[in-house]
Amino acid sequence: MAIGRRKRLSKLTDYFYNELHGDLKKLEVQRKELASSVLYVGLVIAFFASLLTYALLFKSTHAHSEADFLPLLAGGGLFFFIKKHMSSSYAYGFKEKIIRPLIKEIDEALQYHKSHHVSQSYFERSRLFRKEIDRYSGNDLVRGEIEGVKLQFSDVHAQYRSRNSKGNSSWHTIFQGLFIVADFNKHFKGRTAVFPDRAEKVFGRLIGSWLQKQNMQREELIKMDDPEFEKHFVVYGSDQIESRYILTHAMMKRLLDYKKRSKVPLYVSFSASQIYLALEHKKDLFEPTLFTSLLDYALIKEYISTLQLAVGIIDELKLNERLWSKE
Numbered sequence: 001m002a003i004g005r006r007k008r009l010s011k012l013t014d015y016f017y018n019e020l021h022g023d024l025k026k027l028e029v030q031r032k033e034l035a036s037s038v039l040y041v042g043l044v045i046a047f048f049a050s051l052l053t054y055a056l057l058f059k060s061t062h063a064h065s066e067a068d069f070l071p072l073l074a075g076g077g078l079f080f081f082i083k084k085h086m087s088s089s090y091a092y093g094f095k096e097k098i099i100r101p102l103i104k105e106i107d108e109a110l111q112y113h114k115s116h117h118v119s120q121s122y123f124e125r126s127r128l129f130r131k132e133i134d135r136y137s138g139n140d141l142v143r144g145e146i147e148g149v150k151l152q153f154s155d156v157h158a159q160y161r162s163r164n165s166k167g168n169s170s171w172h173t174i175f176q177g178l179f180i181v182a183d184f185n186k187h188f189k190g191r192t193a194v195f196p197d198r199a200e201k202v203f204g205r206l207i208g209s210w211l212q213k214q215n216m217q218r219e220e221l222i223k224m225d226d227p228e229f230e231k232h233f234v235v236y237g238s239d240q241i242e243s244r245y246i247l248t249h250a251m252m253k254r255l256l257d258y259k260k261r262s263k264v265p266l267y268v269s270f271s272a273s274q275i276y277l278a279l280e281h282k283k284d285l286f287e288p289t290l291f292t293s294l295l296d297y298a299l300i301k302e303y304i305s306t307l308q309l310a311v312g313i314i315d316e317l318k319l320n321e322r323l324w325s326k327e
Contacts, residue, residue: 049075
């Protein structure tokens, strides 16, 4: 049933070319016109910002400061604001005519809300990222119930703010990427979290293990008896027995396979009766490209693969199998 409902890449590709390719060709015409207009506006802004910056530098009788380059910074901000405004109609058309039908074709039970995102409360409940959030945003929320498993995912961007000695603010990314929440069919008393094992990868097994134990911000370090899993992940939890109960050899293999498919850093936590997955990206995954042709199949394949990857956790992690019962 799962294979029939959540279609394979070949079937989705056939659907795309049979049903959506005509709309994509129309969007490609719009993209080319928009790209030319945006490029023209960018050149005009850059020209005037450069003139103002040169005038400030030429007239300045003292050492150059950040204020002398303010026109360039302001010009950059103005360009991105105008670009976003000019692209809004194009992005809306792409999501309505391409992304929404693709999601429905993957599974009819899924609902798409392009302007919404997974709520901040779910993000904080995962406790994967300990930094206090000052700004939280996102888009392209997909949610539904498949084979009794409630699932939702979206792009999210969590940030914190810092101030220097002069009181100037800077924004820093805590996490940006795809955030997924799903039922796990077991209510846990504690919490188990799985992180990319950067320490062991960088410093080797001996030093990496020591550094893992020194992480006071996390709960108790839990060593797993799977060498391949330990190469890629580090596990912290509030209960050694419960964490090992969750991370069976089969589950560790599934997480490893899922991480290899995603090809990006993967964070996972198990808490209450839910599983949270965070896949780190540096871009909005479902935004249409502006300076690359929409007719490039590799690009469309990337959109389809991302959607399959998110929905696929139900099958890949066996969330639809009642391996545990909720207490």
